[in-house]
Amino acid sequence: MEGELAHIGAGLAAIGSGAAAIGVGNVAGNYLAGALRNPSAAASQTATLFIGIAFAEALGIFAFLVALLLMFAV
Amino acid sequence: MATDTSGAEGGLVFHPMDQFIIKPFFGSGEVAWYTVTNATVWMFLAVIAVFLLLVVGSSKRAVVPSRMQSVAELAYGFVYKMVEDICGKEGVKYFPYIMTLFMFIVCANFLGLIPTAFTPTSHFAVTVVLALAVFLTVTVLGFVKNGASFLSLFWVSSAPLALRPILALIELISYFVRPVSHSIRLAGNVMAGHAVIKVFAGFAALLAVSPIAILGITAMYGLEVLVSFIQAYVFTILTCVYLKDALHPHH
Amino acid sequence: MATEPIDIEMAGTCVGPNGSAIGMPQLCFDWWGNQIFWLVLALIAIYLILSRVALPRIGAVLAERTGTITNDIAAAEDLKAKAVEAEAAYDKALLDARAEAQRIVADAKAEIKGDLDVAIAKADAEIAAKSAESEKAIADIRASALENVAVVAKDTAKEIVAALGGKADAKTINAAVTARMKG
Numbered sequence: 249m250e251g252e253l254a255h256i257g258a259g260l261a262a263i264g265s266g267a268a269a270i271g272v273g274n275v276a277g278n279y280l281a282g283a284l285r286n287p288s289a290a291a292s293q294t295a296t297l298f299i300g301i302a303f304a305e306a307l308g309i310f311a312f313l314v315a316l317l318l319m320f321a322v
Numbered sequence: 323m324a325t326d327t328s329g330a331e332g333g334l335v336f337h338p339m340d341q342f343i344i345k346p347f348f349g350s351g352e353v354a355w356y357t358v359t360n361a362t363v364w365m366f367l368a369v370i371a372v373f374l375l376l377v378v379g380s381s382k383r384a385v386v387p388s389r390m391q392s393v394a395e396l397a398y399g400f401v402y403k404m405v406e407d408i409c410g411k412e413g414v415k416y417f418p419y420i421m422t423l424f425m426f427i428v429c430a431n432f433l434g435l436i437p438t439a440f441t442p443t444s445h446f447a448v449t450v451v452l453a454l455a456v457f458l459t460v461t462v463l464g465f466v467k468n469g470a471s472f473l474s475l476f477w478v479s480s481a482p483l484a485l486r487p488i489l490a491l492i493e494l495i496s497y498f499v500r501p502v503s504h505s506i507r508l509a510g511n512v513m514a515g516h517a518v519i520k521v522f523a524g525f526a527a528l529l530a531v532s533p534i535a536i537l538g539i540t541a542m543y544g545l546e547v548l549v550s551f552i553q554a555y556v557f558t559i560l561t562c563v564y565l566k567d568a569l570h571p572h573h
Numbered sequence: 574m575a576t577e578p579i580d581i582e583m584a585g586t587c588v589g590p591n592g593s594a595i596g597m598p599q600l601c602f603d604w605w606g607n608q609i610f611w612l613v614l615a616l617i618a619i620y621l622i623l624s625r626v627a628l629p630r631i632g633a634v635l636a637e638r639t640g641t642i643t644n645d646i647a648a649a650e651d652l653k654a655k656a657v658e659a660e661a662a663y664d665k666a667l668l669d670a671r672a673e674a675q676r677i678v679a680d681a682k683a684e685i686k687g688d689l690d691v692a693i694a695k696a697d698a699e700i701a702a703k704s705a706e707s708e709k710a711i712a713d714i715r716a717s718a719l720e721n722v723a724v725v726a727k728d729t730a731k732e733i734v735a736a737l738g739g740k741a742d743a744k745t746i747n748a749a750v751t752a753r754m755k756g
Contacts (some may be wrong), residue, residue, distance in 0.1 A: 306425040309510035376627035
């Protein structure tokens with residue numbers, strides 16, 4: 249029973265990966281919108297873009313990690 | 323799909339985490355701290371790859387570069403520009419250190435994409451050491467360079483006075499979370515990609531879905547190639563950002 | 574990897590007896606020491622390779638290339654300046670040649686014009702002389718014709734007077750004819 253609950257929890261935690269996908273999409277989409285408005289400033293902001301994506305994605309990876317822990321380590 | 327449902331019924335076998343098992347490369351037995359394991363071998367291959375690319379590739383010192391040499395110069399210019407852009411002129415001193423991190427991660431990631439290979443960067447032991455090395459270096463460097471004024475990193479002077487203690491607390495927490503997120507991001511991304519590929523590979527055993535599974539593996543592999551580079555890039559660029567905080571702590 | 578047979582003695586806290594992992598292999602702390610040891614060794618190796626050999630060499634190559642390119646660009650600028658100079662010299666030569674040609678043409682034209690003027694003047698003079706001669710001849714002819722007319726008129730008048738039975742002296746008739754011819 250406990251293991252099954254852990255599996256359900258893992259599935260719930262995996263939702264966080266989808267949320268992170270929304271976040272990454274937001275970052276990239278807004279970057280693109282800004283870059284199309286002001287293409288000359290776009291090149292200088294790619295580093296910021298990647299940092300933003302990395303931060304957003306890290307949280308998704310945390311959710312994934314929680315799922316993995318529930319799956320394999322509990 | 324827990325580990326103990328090892329495919330007796332239905333023929334579906336999922337062992338997505340087995341690829342991360344560390345075992346002795348020569349013979350078998352316990353893994354002691356000095357044992358040459360599969361992780362050791364692939365780290366060594368990463369070192370060899372760095373050597374081949376950056377030393378052998380540039381050995382001709384040609385003004386008009388060969389293919390290998392232009393890749394080596396590309397890597398050099400890429401990291402150098404990153405360090406210079408983010409940390410400024412003072413950061414160039416630490417360029418070899420950052421280049422070491424970048425080259426190790428990028429080579430280990432790409433070598434890990436070879437089928438049946440082992441990926442050292444998918445292990446928290448490796449990434450935690452990398453991230454802690456960055457964290458400790460940056461913290462020590464910040465105090466050595468700036469003395470106590472390094473603490474102004476946490477005291478946001480542009481915020482209203484009432485908010486500053488709260489902000490300082492948040493900044494302090496985020497500062498200490500840095501090595502955690504720094505290491506888990508890299509290992510998590512690499513491990514997630516490899517595990518997902520393994521899960522797709524498990525589905526390939528069913529004849530009905532195996533074409534889709536193979537397509538999925540191909541797509542994930544392409545994504546993993548991207549992720550391998552992007553995660554190395556992100557790790558390096560965050561190292562540069564942390565280094566910049568240590569060199570110029572004032573907001 | 575799961576298919577490989579694994580010795581029972583290797584099966585420890587992290588690997589089950591069937592050779593698959595128990596839990597996450599990443600969290601098996603038995604293996605951390607080994608990985609950390611070899612990782613530190615690998616990082617030191619890469620750092621030494623990079624800082625001793627690779628980075629100075631690539632940096633030198635890049636600097637050399639920048640230098641070569643700068644030199645080449647300077648040389649190209651030089652050659653360009655020379656080309657501009659040569660073009661200017663060529664243009665100047667062309668202008669000189671053109672001016673010389675124009676001068677020669679003008680000289681030739683002036684010479685020809687002089688010759689022509691002389692010839693025209695000579696021709697004019699000849700024409701004038703000829704026409705003066707002709708006019709003189711015409712005037713002579715006219716004068717002689719007038720004289721002849723007067724003589725004929727006097728003779729005719731004398732004859733007419735004689736035929737009419739008059740008697741007229743030559744002097745009166747002459748005077749009358751002359752008066753008549755003038756009027």
